[in-house]
Amino acid sequence: MYILFGIPLPxxxxxxxxIDLGTDMVPAISLAYEEAESDIMKRAPRDPLRDKLVNERLISLAYGQIGMIQVNKLIKVLTTWDKNMLSFMPEKKYRGQFGKVAMTE
Known part of the structure; x- marks a missing residue:
């Protein structure tokens, strides 16, 4: 986004x-203390026609509800970006001139 549109990185x-390593530590530690299942290889595999990993409810939640919230927020950010809300940032004077700035500095 920074290179294409001149939007500074948050x-x-x-x-x-x-942040990624910090949030991945708790699930990794919990998996280390999980009890082993002795009959895991004796169980039948899941039925691919009946037991789906992604169902209609998950798709409607991901794209229908959460997707609409994200699109709404993106439109809000894009409409308020140039209203001098971020005029204190030094990148504002370099907007659209990434090639010139990269070559000269």
Whole structure:
């Protein structure tokens, strides 16, 4: 988004990595203490026609409800972006000139 549209990054790369590693630790620790199942290989596999991993309810929730909320927020951000809301950021003066700035600095 920054390279194409000049929108500054909300979080840096290292910050995103710290958040990712921090949130992945709790599930990993809980899986380490889970009891082993002795009969896991004796069970029959799931029926692919009856037991689906993604069903209609999940798709409607993901695309219908959550997707509409995300589209609404994206439209709100794009409509309020240029109303001097972020004029304190130094990237504003470089908008649309990424190639020139990258070559000269």
């Amino acid at each position: 979080l840096g790369t290292v910050t995103i990595l710290c």
